[in-house]
Amino acid sequence: MKRFGALLALNDLSFQLRRSEILGIAGPNGAGKSTLLNVCGGSLAPTSGEIILEGERVDGLSPYQMCHRGLGRTFQIPQVFASMSVGENIAVGRMFGGGEADATDIVRFLIDACGLAGRRDERAGKVSLMTRKMIMLAAVLATRPKLVFLDEPLAGLNKDEIQVFMDLISRLRDEMDLTFVVVEHKVRALSLLSDRLMVIHFGRRICLDTPEVVVKDSQVVDVYLGTEFDA
Amino acid sequence: MSGQLQFWSGVAAFAVAGLLVGESYLYHTLILFFIWTIVVVGWDLLLGYVGIFSFAQLVFFAAGAYATGMLSINLDVPSVAALVLGGVTVALLGLLIGLPCLRLRGEYVALFTFAVHLALPSILIQGRSVGTGGSTGLMGIPPMEVFGKTIHTIDKVPWYYLTLAAAAITVYAVYFVIVPGRLGKAFVMLRDSEEFAKSLGVNDYKYKLIAFTLSALMTGIAGGLYGQYLGVVTPKILGNELFLMAMLMLSIGGLGRFPGVILGAFIITVGNEILRDAGQLRLLALGVCVVLAILLVPNGIIHLRERGWGHAMRWWKA
Numbered sequence: 420m421k422r423f424g425a426l427l428a429l430n431d432l433s434f435q436l437r438r439s440e441i442l443g444i445a446g447p448n449g450a451g452k453s454t455l456l457n458v459c460g461g462s463l464a465p466t467s468g469e470i471i472l473e474g475e476r477v478d479g480l481s482p483y484q485m486c487h488r489g490l491g492r493t494f495q496i497p498q499v500f501a502s503m504s505v506g507e508n509i510a511v512g513r514m515f516g517g518g519e520a521d522a523t524d525i526v527r528f529l530i531d532a533c534g535l536a537g538r539r540d541e542r543a544g545k546v547s548l549m550t551r552k553m554i555m556l557a558a559v560l561a562t563r564p565k566l567v568f569l570d571e572p573l574a575g576l577n578k579d580e581i582q583v584f585m586d587l588i589s590r591l592r593d594e595m596d597l598t599f600v601v602v603e604h605k606v607r608a609l610s611l612l613s614d615r616l617m618v619i620h621f622g623r624r625i626c627l628d629t630p631e632v633v634v635k636d637s638q639v640v641d642v643y644l645g646t647e648f649d650a
Numbered sequence: 651m652s653g654q655l656q657f658w659s660g661v662a663a664f665a666v667a668g669l670l671v672g673e674s675y676l677y678h679t680l681i682l683f684f685i686w687t688i689v690v691v692g693w694d695l696l697l698g699y700v701g702i703f704s705f706a707q708l709v710f711f712a713a714g715a716y717a718t719g720m721l722s723i724n725l726d727v728p729s730v731a732a733l734v735l736g737g738v739t740v741a742l743l744g745l746l747i748g749l750p751c752l753r754l755r756g757e758y759v760a761l762f763t764f765a766v767h768l769a770l771p772s773i774l775i776q777g778r779s780v781g782t783g784g785s786t787g788l789m790g791i792p793p794m795e796v797f798g799k800t801i802h803t804i805d806k807v808p809w810y811y812l813t814l815a816a817a818a819i820t821v822y823a824v825y826f827v828i829v830p831g832r833l834g835k836a837f838v839m840l841r842d843s844e845e846f847a848k849s850l851g852v853n854d855y856k857y858k859l860i861a862f863t864l865s866a867l868m869t870g871i872a873g874g875l876y877g878q879y880l881g882v883v884t885p886k887i888l889g890n891e892l893f894l895m896a897m898l899m900l901s902i903g904g905l906g907r908f909p910g911v912i913l914g915a916f917i918i919t920v921g922n923e924i925l926r927d928a929g930q931l932r933l934l935a936l937g938v939c940v941v942l943a944i945l946l947v948p949n950g951i952i953h954l955r956e957r958g959w960g961h962a963m964r965w966w967k968a
């Protein structure tokens with residue numbers, strides 16, 4: 420649970436993640452999706468409740484400790500280190516991420532996988548939105564997380580870029596044995612990408628199931644999808 | 651020209667110049683330039699690289715002068731040991747001032763640190779009982795002694811090389827060891843995007859405290875040298891004049907890029923000596939210069955080259 424004064428941003432919200440799954444999270448603006456990610460990433464301490472990662476409680480740890488425990492995250496507003504080169508942005512993820520020492524090749528692998536090879540020496544402050552998102556993703560993965568939270572990774576991207584990004588996430592999930600939690604407003608794309616889908620509203624979970632079931636759920640259609648969504 | 655080459659040719663040029671100057675007054679100006687170089691480099695580390703809006707830089711400088719002076723006057727500590735111990739004391743002070751800043755947002759860090767700056771003169775004036783010398787300050791700080799030789803204020807050439815060496819070591823350590831290394835990476839990450847840095851495993855508290863401590867250490871030693879060179883230090887060290895000068899060095903020179911603030915320190919120390927006769931007007935002139943520098947060269951002269959002179963010129967015409 421997370422309370423901001425009188426506002427309950429997360430209310431009795433609980434869920435379990437399965438190893439190597441992609442869990443999609445959708446919900447109206449202000450539903451508490453980013454708050455959930457901030458709590459899971461250590462930026463906010465939960466008012467009450469627990470977060471358990473592989474049997475260990477990690478709630479209330481600070482962000483860098485969350486990272487060292489294997490919890491990665493990206494931000495709704497894309498973040499990069501603007502004065503560093505693209506390559507450096509990813510290298511520092513490995514440098515500070517607390518991953519194993521033998522991960523030397525991970526930086527090169529991620530730069531290639533995320534299509535950044537040609538931009539390695541460009542300044543990260545000057546690249547396009549898609550590239551910023553790729554840098555952010557690659558840097559987080561360079562910390563060798565087990566579990567990654569992505570906050571609206573597809574926002575602002577065009578159709579082709581969305582396809583590229585979705586393919587990349589599926590591929591990295593398989594190749595790096597990752598678990599993903601993806602917060603996204605683009606429900607159609609999200610239901611293609613996710614193994615399970617959770618919809619939250621006013622900080623409460625209203626549905627958690629396979630995408631096919633969720634998009635037909637009457638409550639979900641009511642509060643979020645409206646009638647125009649026919650799966 | 652690469653940074654390393656610039657650095658070594660600069661040091662060599664000043665080393666050679668030391669043999670040629672011959673004029674006591676010029677030596678004095680350059681000695682002050684070397685000391686101020688350490689101060690602004692320490693400030694650049696904190697403000698330019700970590701992005702911490704600390705205005706306690708002259709607090710560290712004054713504390714260094716006082717700590718070193720008090721150690722040798724009141725406790726008879728030999729001058730070199732007093733300088734080192736003074737530096738360590740100020741490093742601890744930096745750590746202490748850094749602690750509350752960890753939980754403050756940028757603008758409050760600026761307010762808090764500046765409040766410390768404003769409070770320190772009265773503390774020094776009230777502190778006669780602990781040996782601060784009250785409003786007259788510390789008189790007769792014992793001069794530096796190296797290898798059994800005493801270096802008085804009038805011994806310009808030894809002071810010239812001593813402060814040149816101190817400045818060179820500091821500049822090298824900051825721009826060619828710390829900044830390119832792991833510490834420097836963490837600093838720049840925190841500056842560019844604190845949230846992102848933390849999420850990638852950067853321990854923000856640890857690195858910010860390291861930055862405060864290192865900055866205070868070097869600045870404290872600069873203050874210690876300043877006191878030993880002049881032989882006197884009074885609460886005026888925290889007055890408007892030196893504060894404006896230091897601000898001007900940063901704003902004219904440009905933060906976060908070698909040799910930005912060093913160029914600033916050079917221009918301002920030399921300019922200040924030229925204006926020496928202007929008396930009270932000098933303070934006004936300095937204030938006007940700070941405002942103009944911020945308006946005309948918002949990123950300092952070091953960033954003009956890459957952006958061309960276009961920005962400054964546009965401003966001029968507008």
Ligand SMILES: Nc1ncnc2c1ncn2[C@@H]1O[C@H](COP(=O)(O)OP(=O)(O)OP(=O)(O)O)[C@@H](O)[C@H]1O
Nearest residue numbers: 423426428446447448449450451452453454455495
């Ligand atoms: N730091 C804060 N202090 C007070 N209220 C907050 C804070 N952060 C978020 N909130 C509130 O909590 C609620 C949930 O916000 P959150 O950002 O988690 O929504 P979201 O689901 O991510 O929305 P969006 O789809 O617009 O990104 C909102 O009502 C928001 O105004």
Ligand SMILES: [Mg+2]
Nearest residue numbers: 452453454495
């Ligand atoms: Mg959000």
